[in-house]
Amino acid sequence: MGKLDIKARNLKFSLSGEDKRNWFAGNPVATAIMDGSSILFPVGETYFINAVVHFRDRIEDPQLLAEVTAFQQQEGIHSREHRRYNNAIKAFGGDVDALEQRLRDEIATWDDNPLFKLAVTCAFEHFTAILADDLLSHPDFMAGADPEFSRIWHWHAIEEAEHKSVAFDVWNKVKPEGFKGYRMRVRAMALATRVFLGQTNYNAGALLKARGEARGWRSLASALHFMFVKPGTLRRTLGHYLAYFKPGFHPWQHDNRATVEKYKAVYEV
Numbered sequence: 176m177g178k179l180d181i182k183a184r185n186l187k188f189s190l191s192g193e194d195k196r197n198w199f200a201g202n203p204v205a206t207a208i209m210d211g212s213s214i215l216f217p218v219g220e221t222y223f224i225n226a227v228v229h230f231r232d233r234i235e236d237p238q239l240l241a242e243v244t245a246f247q248q249q250e251g252i253h254s255r256e257h258r259r260y261n262n263a264i265k266a267f268g269g270d271v272d273a274l275e276q277r278l279r280d281e282i283a284t285w286d287d288n289p290l291f292k293l294a295v296t297c298a299f300e301h302f303t304a305i306l307a308d309d310l311l312s313h314p315d316f317m318a319g320a321d322p323e324f325s326r327i328w329h330w331h332a333i334e335e336a337e338h339k340s341v342a343f344d345v346w347n348k349v350k351p352e353g354f355k356g357y358r359m360r361v362r363a364m365a366l367a368t369r370v371f372l373g374q375t376n377y378n379a380g381a382l383l384k385a386r387g388e389a390r391g392w393r394s395l396a397s398a399l400h401f402m403f404v405k406p407g408t409l410r411r412t413l414g415h416y417l418a419y420f421k422p423g424f425h426p427w428q429h430d431n432r433a434t435v436e437k438y439k440a441v442y443e444v
């Protein structure tokens with residue numbers, strides 16, 4: 176099965192400045208949804224690194240070991256740059272630290288069995304992989320967005336696509352046998368779905384309110400339009416999301432190498 180090389184690019188982004196307030200094409204709702212998901216990354220990606228690295232000594236395949244190292248490097252830099260992103264958006268309003276703490280509090284309630292943590296990581300990695308694929312497959316997704324915000328999201332998407340199977344390949348080496356493994360993977364996806372969509376939407380709502388942009392049903396209609404109509408990521412990715420529930424699923428069954436290669440050329444990375 177063909178894969179992409181995993182390369183950690185140590186990039187920095189300049190995301191501060193009043194001109195970037197509604198960085199997503201002047202659209203406060205789209206901006207708040209993207210910012211609301213960014214708030215999840217520093218804590219989330221640190222969790223993913225720990226969950227995967229826990230099983231390092233169970234891996235003998237040198238190729239997979241090298242991929243784990245590259246995954247760790249990529250997620251480490253993502254976490255650092257989304258921390259900088261989240262600090263930059265504080266100027267626009269919203270208690271970013273409190274929203275981040277909400278995720279920590281949520282994680283504290285989860286089963287901390289290392290196998291379940293790995294299954295949760297696989298589920299979130301599937302989310303990031305399908306969102307990345309949607310962004311990279313639709314060049315107009317971020318039309319009109321601030322170039323630096325567009326760049327950080329495209330860079331992140333490229334690297335999420337590159338490492339999309341690492342946690343899953345580790346999972347396949349260590350997972351519980353038979354139906355027990357499948358059941359754990361599905362249970363983890365149910366949790367990841369609830370938390371990813373629930374916290375992103377909650378964060379977006381809190382940011383809109385703090386930024387003085389909450390306008391009741393108008394904001395809701397705008398959010399639904401963003402998610403289901405244009406760009407309509409949740410509608411477009413539904414089939415891809417559901418593929419995760421196939422017993423023999425593997426992330427590279429969806430071969431999007433050509434799409435990612437095209438963007439690497441655009442961004443010269």
Ligand SMILES: [Fe+2]
Nearest residue numbers: 220250253335
């Ligand atoms: Fe990441």
Ligand SMILES: [Fe+2]
Nearest residue numbers: 250300303335
């Ligand atoms: Fe990732």
